[in-house]
Amino acid sequence: MLKRKDQIYAIFVRIIFIIAVLCIWEYVARQELFGERSNLIFPTLEMIGSAFIRNFTVGYAGISFWAYIANSMKLLIIGLAIGIAASFILSGLSMVSKGFYHIFNLVVSIFDLLPGVALLPVIIIIFGIKEEVIVFLVVHAVLWPMSRNVLDGFLAVPKIYVEAGMNMGLNSFSLLGGVYLPAAMSYIVSGLKVGWARAWRGLLSAEMIFGIATCPGIGMFINQMRTNMNNAEMYATLVVIIIIGLVVQYGILTPIENCTVKKWGMTK
Amino acid sequence: MTNKILQINNLTMIYENNPEENAVIKNMNLTVDRNEFLCILGASGCGKTTLLRCIAGFEKYSGEIKVNGERKALPGTDRIMVFQDFNQLFPWKTVEKNIQYPLKKQGIKDKAKLKQLSDEALAKVKLTGYGHYYPYQLSGGMKQRVAIAKALALKPEIILMDEPFAALDAMTRNKLQSELLNISIEEDCTIIFITHNIQEAIVLGTRIMVLDKGGEIVIDEKNSIARPVSPASKGYGELWERLHSALYKNA
Numbered sequence: 001m002l003k004r005k006d007q008i009y010a011i012f013v014r015i016i017f018i019i020a021v022l023c024i025w026e027y028v029a030r031q032e033l034f035g036e037r038s039n040l041i042f043p044t045l046e047m048i049g050s051a052f053i054r055n056f057t058v059g060y061a062g063i064s065f066w067a068y069i070a071n072s073m074k075l076l077i078i079g080l081a082i083g084i085a086a087s088f089i090l091s092g093l094s095m096v097s098k099g100f101y102h103i104f105n106l107v108v109s110i111f112d113l114l115p116g117v118a119l120l121p122v123i124i125i126i127f128g129i130k131e132e133v134i135v136f137l138v139v140h141a142v143l144w145p146m147s148r149n150v151l152d153g154f155l156a157v158p159k160i161y162v163e164a165g166m167n168m169g170l171n172s173f174s175l176l177g178g179v180y181l182p183a184a185m186s187y188i189v190s191g192l193k194v195g196w197a198r199a200w201r202g203l204l205s206a207e208m209i210f211g212i213a214t215c216p217g218i219g220m221f222i223n224q225m226r227t228n229m230n231n232a233e234m235y236a237t238l239v240v241i242i243i244i245g246l247v248v249q250y251g252i253l254t255p256i257e258n259c260t261v262k263k264w265g266m267t268k
Numbered sequence: 269m270t271n272k273i274l275q276i277n278n279l280t281m282i283y284e285n286n287p288e289e290n291a292v293i294k295n296m297n298l299t300v301d302r303n304e305f306l307c308i309l310g311a312s313g314c315g316k317t318t319l320l321r322c323i324a325g326f327e328k329y330s331g332e333i334k335v336n337g338e339r340k341a342l343p344g345t346d347r348i349m350v351f352q353d354f355n356q357l358f359p360w361k362t363v364e365k366n367i368q369y370p371l372k373k374q375g376i377k378d379k380a381k382l383k384q385l386s387d388e389a390l391a392k393v394k395l396t397g398y399g400h401y402y403p404y405q406l407s408g409g410m411k412q413r414v415a416i417a418k419a420l421a422l423k424p425e426i427i428l429m430d431e432p433f434a435a436l437d438a439m440t441r442n443k444l445q446s447e448l449l450n451i452s453i454e455e456d457c458t459i460i461f462i463t464h465n466i467q468e469a470i471v472l473g474t475r476i477m478v479l480d481k482g483g484e485i486v487i488d489e490k491n492s493i494a495r496p497v498s499p500a501s502k503g504y505g506e507l508w509e510r511l512h513s514a515l516y517k518n519a
Contacts, residue, residue: 163343164356164357169370264360265359265405
């Protein structure tokens, strides 16, 4: 774990970096360095700031931006929960049955390469334009990278832990929960990081391609702003997307890492 | 309960994809009495670790291994293995939880009872107060002590030790040897201990065996030197010579 001094240093350099980037941005915007399109490419910080507030107060189509965020998060959480649970179940079964392992390994390799949006036409035919499509895409985005990590993690468990577990009388399923799962924790944590990022991006792109009237989300909002040339609002939405990403990273994933693999001395 | 805690009849073990003449262990017969401390010496590749792994139930073999007259084919808590590798403790559990976990799996649910058992076991290996440490915070010698404590807490019929001190420095090794000797005298336990080190075998064992290729037993005798053994003990020199020449006769 970082020492206090290192932590303060890390925060300090990051703040300096962010301020520098914002200064350059503002300079480019004020000088209109990109000619007449400059306001569209680089709106001033003031424009983005007021658009940020307008997003939440006025919103779009009579719906506040909060509602769009809530809709996106709802679909995201459902998809993540299904995807993560499925990856554990399927990877677990792969460790119990050799045949299942070979098949699942192939399936993961195939589907991990397929972009979710490429599947979109098929999924829309199956489900229609409904919330299920987005959930399906989120599951697709998280399931394969997560399974790859969990599988690799299970395979990398040192033989001595498994034998020590067997010596205690653990067998297939108790061995899975008692030894394989905690021993593979560093792989699982990195799987969560990759899986969550893929899911978040998959969700936004799906929402941008088609919006669902009953459940409009952040991606749809950003697309509407683009259509109407409200570029400051668009940037303000990107800021929100980044903020949500950072909150998940530092508010959820880092604490998970700190109270497992870091605490156990399994990573630095 | 019979006095013969372990009976091995006609044990043969061939690793997968090997021809029969490459058997690691060929037709071995061995009987171990209750409370014996059997030290097995042998050059690398003589099959001593394989023998231990067969007894522990980690390998498929032909022949018969009986503990207390019952045939054993699968691993179980009646035969606990202490490995050479320092990383045999689960890094995700504290020292205390490492000891308590197998006890819990055996059906002891009462927290106070578990705490009492792990404290007792830690006291036996002189690690009182280290219960809340994680394994990565311990030295190699301390990890091996915890592994021994974990084995003792389970009260197995046989403790199988596969060169547990081989990776330790000489001083720590001597210290752990004398502690293990005291434990084996005070506790009611049968130990099979594998080593490359002749001094270790003479200091610890009540019975000493030397294995040759294919698990052939070339020496098998009771250790009659009065304990605690030191190089100045009567008979130490002759025994050392005898074991040494048997061990190095092919070298």
